[in-house]
Amino acid sequence: MKPKTVENIMKIVLWTSGLATIAVLLMILAYIVSRGIGKLSIDFLTQSPRRMGMEGGVYPAIVGTVYFTLLTIAMAAPLGIAAAVYLTEYSKENFLVKSIRFGNDMLSAVPSIVFGLFGFAFFVTRLKSVTGGWSILSGALTGMLMILPVIIRNAEEAIKTVPREYKEASLALGATKEQTLIHVTLPTAMPGILTGVILGIGRIIGETAAFLLTLGGSILLPTSVFDPARTLAMHIYITAMEVGAMDMAFSAATVLIAVVLILNLLAHGISNRYSRFSSR
């Protein structure tokens, strides 16, 4: 009798809260897209901004976003995965490893502006001769540091959950530790590793403050990693905040949402490719 009443009440509560939350989330999407869709056009996607972003398009920002994201991931993913492999497979669980992990956890919660400051002081200023000052490279190095903790942590977890039996089976076939790692452990852990990478992409794609300090924010089309660039998020920030061109900002935001959506789908695709065999 009583549990039944509770059950019914909870059903209502859960449905309402569930639907409400989702409604709010979807509303935000709808709001942004509805405000931004108006200005969207082929020109918007393929032209450079004019009049401080009040006119023209977002082409360089799209290109900048892609270049920058790819470079960052290309640097962070291998390094982070390698570090995770070292921590999980090649080191004993001692104090050092534990403190490294703790430090790593700390850093994953450090606000990105701090990374920006570091990047500005170190990569932009100190290593100017190498990085070219404000540049995709400086930004990517900063971004790499920003997302390394996330990638390391996720990769670690993913590698840890690879069933021991897989590794043992491989070793028992006479494979070396390295062969086992490359052919069995990493492919099996790939979906989890990718989750970390996706989270990382999400973080750098959405960050503005840190990259204003390191990536520069030039609206010119970057031609090399030594050029500064502007990501969509930065572009949105500048157009909305400095210029106050809200409509342009919302249009750029719509484009950015599309980019995130595409990246998500892509990541899911890759993840599915790898996990094609791990589900029945």
Added chain:
Amino acid sequence: MKKILFICAALSITSVMLIGLFVFIEGYPIFTKVGFFNFVFGQKWSPSDNLYGIFPMICGTLATTLGALILGVPLSIFTAIFLSEYAPKKAERLITPAVELLAGIPSVIYGLFGMTMLVPLIREFQKAHPSTNQIQSGYSVLAASIILAIMISPTIINMAKDALKSVPNDFKEGSLSLGATKWQTTWHITLPAAKSGIIAGTVLGMGRAIGETMAVIMVAGNTVKFPDSIFSPIRTLTGNIAIEMAYAEAGTHTQALFGTGIILFIMIILTNIFASRIYRKDAAAK
């Protein structure tokens, strides 16, 4: 191979550590110049007058974070329960990617939304209820909390849902087969079993709430003042760094901003230690 891996590990870890060191070195002088106590508990922040007290911002950070958790966590967990236990499969399949998408949306966009949608709403509310606060701008703890709550909810929902889903069906069926109702099962079995995952999600969300810069700046009002109601505008620690760093002149002002970073660091470390305490306690019970 092992050496290469070690170099990678060392490289990534040390560079990541460097940042901590960098912030510390850059920010440490402020404590000698102003004094740790004055810095942390000082009420006034006015770099042009050489006043560097960040206490209102610490409170602002705590207030927005707390607000975000209060607003976001229960609702997110309920939503997660809804998605994992109650929602029809098809609905779940539709909603989940949407939630994932929201987790990947940049904070500027949330800020834009907050600034153009939420703040005016709150302002209207304040105008209708003038007693709420003398400053009726809409920029407020509430706005920041709501935006943060919305921002962290995809994270919490996703993690909590995964945790709930990974509770072995065995447990749930065991409970149901004893004549427990669905809610009894969820409450007594599934939630406790998923606790660590949910806590991890919450901690992650909290980390994001504490560390979030851009969206907060855009809706919080950034007034360096002790918040006396949820309608007070406030400035957070991260907001302080992000707002002023761009124009701060080298020297005390910059150091003060880095010092803010150190305090932020310490707060995050404390939160993490606290969280891992809970986490470990929970793990020990199993």
Added chain:
Amino acid sequence: MTTKIKVENLNFFYGEHQVLKNINMNIEGNQVTSLIGPSGCGKTTFLRNINRMNDLIEEARAEGAIFLDNENILLDTVDVVQLRKKVGMVFQRPNPFPMSIFDNIAYGPRIHGIKDKHKLDNIVEHSLKSVGLWDEVKDRLKDSALRLSGGQQQRLCIGRVLAVEPEIVLMDEPCSALDPISTMRVEDLILDLKKDYTIIIVTHNMQQAARISDSTAFFLSGELIEFGPTLEMFHTPKDKRTEDYITGRFG
């Protein structure tokens, strides 16, 4: 002996896929009935119809009737919570809740509204004694149930079911995750419980079915091929398919 469960023309579908085909069966009270048959023949599905556990699966649909004490439990009007209280279930892998031994047993009674500490103590002691676990664990009732051995865990799960005082206990391959010695213990327990409960057990182990059950039902591709006294079945099965299956000349 009286008929406890009467299955009439039971058909069961997962979406389009018919998994049980026109099952008719009378299951006696205070007996052990075992269900045997090759993998995928529908044993688990049948079992989970008896406590409506299949309700949890979307697209699952049952036709026909199952009478429990003359009440058709397949009707929508039936209170499944009450039904499941009456029809306990033990699963293939021991699945104690991640709580203390005490709380595991007390879970059911608490759910059903018993708050009194003293009463709960009694129930826990009695249930643990019924499954022969009391002496083994009485000094560590507050310990996590997950620290028990597999066999102990499975007996705990049986005790957990007994604590809500069911009339029928369904068991889905309760020993398949256990070592031989634990298996023997659980079998002894089942034989012991027979006098108070009606037990239906799914097993892949012919010898186990022979050891513990009074009647045996042989399922094949969703059909009930043969149902009768266990020893007769293992001695002189009537159907060629039963014979082939139990002598291992199958598939």
Added chain:
Amino acid sequence: MTTKIKVENLNFFYGEHQVLKNINMNIEGNQVTSLIGPSGCGKTTFLRNINRMNDLIEEARAEGAIFLDNENILLDTVDVVQLRKKVGMVFQRPNPFPMSIFDNIAYGPRIHGIKDKHKLDNIVEHSLKSVGLWDEVKDRLKDSALRLSGGQQQRLCIGRVLAVEPEIVLMDEPCSALDPISTMRVEDLILDLKKDYTIIIVTHNMQQAARISDSTAFFLSGELIEFGPTLEMFHTPKDKRTEDYITGRFG
């Protein structure tokens, strides 16, 4: 028949805890030897000594000698990768890699440097034929191995081992996760493999040991209590403890 493996005064420790005590044993080539004994008696540990799989465990330490074709494989100088190539291992739960059926079998040969597609095709076909899986899967070699049934997976795992052409195959309860029909298949396979390989198998199932093995070793608390021809052991065990164990009067 010649002695393939000669174990001399083998002692094995996990840290302080001695798990194997002075084992002496001669294992014949081209025979099936089964290891039986209660849970925790050291069967797995013994098995994993033979391919040095215990190397993976920190704090594990072996004393004494195991001669494989007169070479002491416990020496530090032994190339464990070569050893493991020679001594294959099949695990309790079927553990195919999350790859295609083809890649699972080809994994070992590829690891050992065979790149030639044609050669690999041959190896895969041959191995799958050896485990009687070829006809069942030849049309879906590119499918995920995880989509096979439990019994097929386990045979695939055996095939995977055979593909690296070992001389000895170690099996740790290879049927405990399988249904009776799959078990029978695997047993038939083991009997079939005997002519080409030396097989050592851990099992909890006395009847299985009796069915498939030529010799049986009974372990108890890390000691080798009795070792001899299987049927003799199950017919007229020499040691009271063996008798108690195999007749189920134990623990």
Added chain:
Amino acid sequence: PESQNGAQGGGETEISGSIQIAGSTSVQPLSEELAMAFMSKYPKVKINVAGGGSGAGIKAAQEGTADIGASSRELKPEEKTVKEFIIAKDGIAIIVNTQNPVEDLTLEQIKEIFSGKITNWKDVGGKDAPITVVIREDGSGTRGAFEEIVFGKDAKFTDRAIVQNSTGALRTAVAGDPNAIGFISLGSLNSEVKAIKVDGIEVSKETVLNNSYKISRPFIYMTKDEPTGLVKIFLDFVLSPEGQKIVAQDFIPVK
């Protein structure tokens, strides 16, 4: 980076190389426009404009990280180690919501409103409504100029003021709040908000240029050393009538 090979007097078409400008985000849009014009004139030249803020711009100029640093505020005495070039002036408009009936305020009233002495519009001839003060962050050029000219040494911003860290954000804040008052760069003024007269003088390029409107601040380019080569050509371009014409689109030319 800082390569230059255009000889001073050489043919225009031969001028090539790249320049890095960094600093104030307020100057950034203007810099971009100037750079565009320059680059279309000299196609082989590439000018990158980065943001980062005035602080970063000053630092970049000091350390030579950028060829040109940009600042939207006056340099502090201790920062004056670099070469400064005022390339434009920016009037600072006092803005209120378009619904606000108030049209004109005295400098004194503005001072009292922003320092928190006057908190209701009715005290300055408006409706009975509390004033929402919106200001820029500490260190901002706009704020610095406002503070210097309006407050002098004897007043401070009220601690109840809403702080926004960019022109657009501030304008949005005022545009949305009927009771708000704030200040933004003249170049960013648009129809969303209403600029009020200060002591009866409307803010415009002319009034700023003829110094009748008092509240303004300079946009400054800085170089580490005396500019040479391409940087000099660019600076010359910016200060030339051609460059100043571009400046004049939104800001106040210095020449």
Added chain:
Amino acid sequence: MSTSRVSLDKEMEDLNCDILRMGAIIEQQIREAVESLTAKDIKIAETVIDRDDEVDRLQEVIEDKSIEMIIRQQPIAKDLRTIFSAVKLATDLERISDIAVNIARIAKRIIGQEYIKPLVDIPRMAKIAQDILRTSLDSYVKRDVEIAKSIVSMEEEIDHLYARVFEDLIAIMTKDASTVHQGVQLIMVARQLERIGDHSTNIGEMAVYLKTGERIKLND
């Protein structure tokens, strides 16, 4: 140690009881068969014959139980040997019962006649036959090799007695042709009693087999 396997042990105990019950009946059958002969009591002979059904049924019960136990308990080693030998034992016992019945039948046939000689050796043989049977069952129950071996001498004694009875009767028949019919019948009786010895020896052999797993021959 044996906390488990209680049910197997109980069933095995049961089986043993059945065998002992069978043994008891058969012993009585032997005694009564010979008694009917000596006491010339046709009633007794008839009870002996009637009880054969009971013995047959017991044998069936033992066989069925054994099969069930094998199905259910998967016995091995000693357990399986025990069950196996129980079945064989039951066969032997059933044969002994048949023998008693045969004797009773012969008794029924010749009770009406005057005996051609006083029945001394035959009752003595019967006595020994019962002893052997009891001893063999004893050795079986106790799994005692020594007791089993003690059968050998008894067996020799009964063989010896048989030879004597045979000689005596042949002598009588040769002397007096009218005794031939009864003489042949009595020889048959003696022969049957001697067979009991053989069967009992089998039982003793089983005891040894059970204990040691070895097959030995206790006769010849």
Added chain:
Amino acid sequence: MSTSRVSLDKEMEDLNCDILRMGAIIEQQIREAVESLTAKDIKIAETVIDRDDEVDRLQEVIEDKSIEMIIRQQPIAKDLRTIFSAVKLATDLERISDIAVNIARIAKRIIGQEYIKPLVDIPRMAKIAQDILRTSLDSYVKRDVEIAKSIVSMEEEIDHLYARVFEDLIAIMTKDASTVHQGVQLIMVARQLERIGDHSTNIGEMAVYLKTGERIKLND
């Protein structure tokens, strides 16, 4: 269907072969035992006696194999019944072999004498005994209830013959006292041959049991 269980089937086949081999030997033993009697050939009698060991060994083999199969294969239902009956069959066959040996022993004892009557019925009985044995084994191998039932009439025939031989011999012995010794021996032979019928009937009953799981009586 039976892809699995090959090894059990093979072993069961093996067991059957052993039984048939045993049957073949025993048939020969019966034939030879009676032949030694009729042909007065002591050599033949001795081979019969010698072969008993072989039969005993075969019985042991069958028993051991059966036990092994039970240990290994956990047979159930028909499989278990088959193994079980194989063991019982072997017991019966071994007894028949013993009977042949007994006949051969008697033959050895009386071959030296002149027969008190021409041996007509006894060879005929032997012939029928062999037939019954063959038929019963046939019914067993084929699990054929009809064949098994055909044993009944043969059994009656052999019983009938035995009665005649008995009457004849008693008559002869009563007429001529000197024939008593040999007469008794021949009666024994006839009696033994009649027992073969009984044992064979058992085998037939087993066939029925195997096929139907029911126990029937084929005699009386």
